[in-house]
Amino acid sequence: MNKRQSRVFAIVATGLAAVAFIGLTLHSHTRFDDLTNAADITPEVTQGKDVWHKYNCINCHTLFGEGAYYAPDLTKIAQHRGEAYLKAYMRDPSQFYDEQRHRRLMPTQNLSDVEIENLVRFLDWVSKVDNQGWPPRPILVAGGTTIVAAQGTAAGAAEAGTVRPVRADSDPRAIGENLFGTAVPVCTACHSLQPGVQLAGPSLAGMAERAARTIASPDYTGSATDVEGYIRESIVSPSAHLVPGAMFSADGTSFMPNTYADTLTGEQIDQLAAFLASMK
Structure with missing residues (x-):
């Protein structure tokens, strides 16, 4: 290739690249409203x-990976935690930590009820933006330490001896184990399967024995009659029974999302319950 041919090739290649870039940019602009759910941007959002912005949340947290990395990314926090949890947490973060043990890092901002309501609406809108899978996994924070969700998975719990290993794909428990890490919201965002590891929700180690004791208790307010029924009830109607004194509910509402009946089929809920009931 001589100099003239090289020059022509460079000009043509640059022109084609520019046309492709402009075309992709224009196409992106036509998709922004759909991708960001612009129709759902209400005055509250x-x-x-x-x-x-007023409370400089971005100084510690990130949205879509943008911001400071001192605290967890909150892109999907509304799906992972739910409205009841977020409102209680924003009112008084200190209730969710032991400062001496966990070094509480989240300051109490003294937000008004209206500010909390609007901030929850904003985070809910953010969580529904089509962000192409970002963040790739929920980031959990416990005891002042950032950990990835893999540490709360069934595999890790099996190694610790808290869950009966199941491998056959046809086994409902095996399917339920997979759902535990893939359901939306993902269960591992709030629950660990290891004893004593409390996240936003209680550890599910020993779930079967604990469920049996709860059903037998005269204080039980649900309608389940067996362990798997109790677990199923906890997934579909988490506020049916609230554990007295536990910091996993507020104002008579569980922090557990109540959307699984919509996002999972009845068969999937049964498989998830079968897996959790296998933990002794």
Whole structure:
């Protein structure tokens, strides 16, 4: 290739690249409203964004991976935690930590009820933006230490001897084990399978024995009659029975999301319950 041919090739290649770039940019702009759910941007969502900036939340947290990395990314926090948890947490973060043991890092911002409501609406809108799978996994924070969800998975618990290993794909427990790490919201965002590891929700180690004791208790307010029924009830109607004194509910509402009946089929819920009931 001589100099003239090289020059022509460079000009043509640059032109084609520029056309492709402009075309992709224009196409992206036509998709922004759909990808960001622009139709769902209500005045409350906008005001919630203002609260986010007013209190400099981005100085510690990230959205879509943008911001500071001092605290967890909150892109999907509304799906992982749910409205009841977020509202209680924002009112008083100290209730979720033992400062002497965990070194509470989240300051109490003294937000008004309106600010909390709007901020929750904003985070809910953020969680529904099509972000192409980012963040790739939920990041959990416990005891002042950032850990990835893999540490709370069934595989890790099996190594610790807290869950009966199941491998056959046809076994409902095996399918339930997979659902535990893939359901939306993902269970591992709030629950560990290892004894004593409390996240946003209680550890599920020893779930079978604990469920049996709860059903037998005169204080039980649900309608389940066996262990798997209790677990199923906890997944579908988490506020049916609230554990007295536990910091996993507020104002008579469990922090557990109540959307699994919509996102999972009845068969999937049974498989998840079968897996959790296998933990002794």
